Amino acid sequence: xxxxxxxxxxxxxxxxxxxxxxxxxxxxxxxxxxxxxxxxxxxxxxxxxxxxxxxxxxxxxxxxxxxxxxxxxxxxxxxxxxxxxxxxxxxxxxxxxxxxxxxxxxxxxxxxxxxxxxxxxxxxxxxxxxxxxxxxxxxxxxxxxxxxxxxxxxxxxxxxxxxxxxxxxxxxxxxxxxxxxxxxxxxxxxxxxxxxxxxxxxxxxxxxxxxxxxxxxxxxxxxxxxxxxxxxxxxxxxxxxxxxxxxxxxxxxxxxxxxxxxxxxxxxxxxxxxxxxxxxxxxxxxxxxxxxxxxxxxxxxxxxxxxxxxxxxxxxxxxxxxxxxxxxxxxx
Amino acid sequence: xxxxxxxxxxxxxxxxxxxxxxxxxxxxxxxxxxxxxxxxxxxxxxxxxxxxxxxxxxxxxxxxxxxxxxxxxxxxxxxxxxxxxxxxxxxxxxxxxxxxxxxxxxxxxxxxxxxxxxxxxxxxxxxxxxxxxxxxxxxxxxxxxxxxxxxxxxxxxxxxxxxxxxxxxxxxxxxxxxxxxxxxxxxxxxxxxxxxxxxxxxxxxxxxxxxxxxxxxxxxxxxxxxxxxxxxxxxxxxxxxxxxxxxxxxxxxxxxxxxxxxxxxxxxxxxxxxxxxxxxxxxxxxxxxxxxxxxxxxxxxxxxxxxxxxxxxxxxxxxxxxxxxxxxxxxx
DNA sequence: GCACGGATTTACATCGGTGTACTACATCGG
DNA sequence: CCGATGTAGTACACCGATGTAAATCCGTGC
Numbered sequence: 001x002x003x004x005x006x007x008x009x010x011x012x013x014x015x016x017x018x019x020x021x022x023x024x025x026x027x028x029x030x031x032x033x034x035x036x037x038x039x040x041x042x043x044x045x046x047x048x049x050x051x052x053x054x055x056x057x058x059x060x061x062x063x064x065x066x067x068x069x070x071x072x073x074x075x076x077x078x079x080x081x082x083x084x085x086x087x088x089x090x091x092x093x094x095x096x097x098x099x100x101x102x103x104x105x106x107x108x109x110x111x112x113x114x115x116x117x118x119x120x121x122x123x124x125x126x127x128x129x130x131x132x133x134x135x136x137x138x139x140x141x142x143x144x145x146x147x148x149x150x151x152x153x154x155x156x157x158x159x160x161x162x163x164x165x166x167x168x169x170x171x172x173x174x175x176x177x178x179x180x181x182x183x184x185x186x187x188x189x190x191x192x193x194x195x196x197x198x199x200x201x202x203x204x205x206x207x208x209x210x211x212x213x214x215x216x217x218x219x220x221x222x223x224x225x226x227x228x229x230x231x232x233x234x235x236x237x238x239x240x241x242x243x244x245x246x247x248x249x250x251x252x253x254x255x256x257x258x259x260x261x262x263x264x265x266x267x268x269x270x271x272x273x274x275x276x277x278x279x280x281x282x283x284x285x286x287x288x289x290x291x292x293x294x295x296x297x298x299x300x301x302x303x304x305x306x307x308x309x310x311x312x313x314x315x316x317x318x319x320x321x322x323x324x325x326x327x328x329x330x331x332x
Numbered sequence: 333x334x335x336x337x338x339x340x341x342x343x344x345x346x347x348x349x350x351x352x353x354x355x356x357x358x359x360x361x362x363x364x365x366x367x368x369x370x371x372x373x374x375x376x377x378x379x380x381x382x383x384x385x386x387x388x389x390x391x392x393x394x395x396x397x398x399x400x401x402x403x404x405x406x407x408x409x410x411x412x413x414x415x416x417x418x419x420x421x422x423x424x425x426x427x428x429x430x431x432x433x434x435x436x437x438x439x440x441x442x443x444x445x446x447x448x449x450x451x452x453x454x455x456x457x458x459x460x461x462x463x464x465x466x467x468x469x470x471x472x473x474x475x476x477x478x479x480x481x482x483x484x485x486x487x488x489x490x491x492x493x494x495x496x497x498x499x500x501x502x503x504x505x506x507x508x509x510x511x512x513x514x515x516x517x518x519x520x521x522x523x524x525x526x527x528x529x530x531x532x533x534x535x536x537x538x539x540x541x542x543x544x545x546x547x548x549x550x551x552x553x554x555x556x557x558x559x560x561x562x563x564x565x566x567x568x569x570x571x572x573x574x575x576x577x578x579x580x581x582x583x584x585x586x587x588x589x590x591x592x593x594x595x596x597x598x599x600x601x602x603x604x605x606x607x608x609x610x611x612x613x614x615x616x617x618x619x620x621x622x623x624x625x626x627x628x629x630x631x632x633x634x635x636x637x638x639x640x641x642x643x644x645x646x647x648x649x650x651x652x653x654x655x656x657x658x659x660x661x662x663x664x
Numbered sequence: 665g666c667a668c669g670g671a672t673t674t675a676c677a678t679c680g681g682t683g684t685a686c687t688a689c690a691t692c693g694g
Numbered sequence: 695c696c697g698a699t700g701t702a703g704t705a706c707a708c709c710g711a712t713g714t715a716a717a718t719c720c721g722t723g724c
Contacts, residue, residue: 069404091407111378345681378681
């Protein structure tokens with residue numbers, strides 16, 4: 001910057017002012033400075049600016065893994081939303097590992113990020129105190145608990161109810177669930193499973209025994225494994241509600257391999273509406289939590305916090321939409 | 333850090349030395365310092381360190397978009413590989429847009445990254461000079477050209493030939509291609525299409541007319557559209573080679589919707605071996621370019637360059653593997 | 665011709681670490 | 695007992711930008 005200043009015949013501070021859009025600069029000066037910047041190919045050193053200003057222009061996004069299309073699509077949306085505010089996103093993958101989630105939380109990249117979009121899977125109410133970080137943060141995903149922190153939530157309960165009602169309305173009564181986490185009382189799995197049982201109750205349908213299967217890491221493979229396991233038990237069922245789309249797609253695979261017809265014998269529904277759900281065979285009925293909206297809202301909240309907003313913490317529930325497709329409706 | 337130093341009764345530089353693992357430190361001193369760090373909850377300010385040292389410990393990864401599972405899985409692999417070297421990855425999405433690819437290249441985040449893993453789609457030989465950046469860089473993907481830069485390449489030619497040979501060996505002769513970019517002489521599409529025609533020639537098969545369809549952004553939707561278009565022409569074909577997996581999956585969808593049986597009537601093959609290819613119906617025959625290996629190799633090259641290695645530029649071709657599945661083989 | 669207020673520009677200290685150079689003490693071989 | 699060598703720790707300048715406050719311009723009004 002010194003060099004640019006010399007080249008333009010002004011002080012370094014003036015160069016700084018030009019770069020930051022400070023208003024009181026004579027047009028002639030601005031042009032001189034810009035010319036010098038161009039001539040020397042000067043690029044500002046962000047580390048130096050950050051050191052002085054305390055801001056980096058980078059926000060973190062902590063998600064389990066990008067291999068999961070839901071998070072990949074969410075990341076794309078977050079990057080776009082952040083870009084609208086001139087922010088860059090630094091993605092941190094936690095592998096859904098509790099340790100690494102805590103690390104991401106307590107050591108936010110050594111002041112390298114101004115704020116954090118945080119999508120934890122393994123945290124529970126016992127960790128609520130850890131969320132009182134000094135770096136602004138917005139939680140994405142489920143309502144784990146009422147914390148001292150902003151929260152943009154998927155409407156898990158309403159979304160789940162909508163999809164389960166849809167299955168019931170199709171006449172299905174023995175609806176299997178895959179992807180539960182038996183020993184967890186909080187988290188996505190527990191919330192969606194809870195909403196499922198509630199919906200059955202609304203319809204006066206008993207929760208069928210032996211039709212809830214756990215599903216590991218919510219990958220396609222765990223969905224296929226869970227379904228194979230369920231088929232092996234010999235239990236009857238006429239529908240499957242998979243707690244997310246990748247599980248559902250794995251389950252569809254296993255059902256097809258077993259000669260089960262979808263939806264004639266068994267209807268399948270998922271949750272997330274990943275792009276793939278519109279192109280699988282059969283296409284997948286699922287709940288769309290509107291990633292774009294979630295990302296945009298979350299970034300806006302975060303920007304406010306980073307600007308020093310100190311108001312009461314928000315809990316925003318994003319809208320959802322049920323997409324009914326072949327896997328529950330039959331071919332066209 | 334000053335505070336920590338005071339708390340521990342040592343100089344700031346000693347604290348710095350402890351944090352950086354400088355060897356000549358008495359155990360007692362180290363313990364004192366660590367205790368002080370812990371007591372004060374001190375976190376180092378990376379910006380300050382970076383300013384002085386010129387290194388950030390962050391490498392950039394520029395890819396078109398994470399919604400494309402290939403790049404999402406590549407990003408996961410890159411993050412893991414970088415982690416092994418104590419590096420963090422900052423992902424930049426370019427949307428396969430030439431302008432944004434150039435921006436990512438010429439303004440590498442204002443010194444915020446020490447190096448760049450760069451996976452361009454829209455660049456050609458005319459841009460070769462731009463690759464002479466001062467920040468170390470490793471190119472991922474195709475051999476666009478012999479540039480002044482390290483390069484980890486997918487073995488597009490051999491991979492394509494393997495999959496096309498496989499189709500030919502199954503007795504297919506009228507093999508359609510979707511995803512070409514008619515006016516591009518370089519880039520993935522051109523390379524794979526070229527290898528396709530070469531393979532046909534090897535088998536003495538003429539390149540069929542009217543069976544090569546362009547495919548927009550290589551999304552599922554463009555694959556479905558391209559296939560619908562092809563079906564509408566009424567041309568006969570007994571196989572489809574999609575230039576990547578998402579195109580193939582979209583095409584499968586369109587074929588199924590049209591009542592075409594796979595692979596009985598038409599065999600389908602793709603390229604990338606995304607996770608989804610093992611779980612689609614039917615499962616998809618495809619070429620696996622081994623993302624993990626590519627990411628690991630690329631990061632290692634980059635680390636060497638960042639360490640100041642000045643040797644001749646490497647061009648490494650990653651191994652590939654053909655996975656034959658139901659879409660070309662028939663149900664088990 | 666001069667005081668005055670807004671427009672422009674600048675000097676200087678400072679953000680928080682680290683490289684360099686230097687001091688101090690202990691150990692060791694001759 | 696001395697200089698050489700190795701281990702521990704420190705002082706200080708400096709990386710490159712920006713906040714602050716002060717200086718310099720310049721057109722007005724009287």
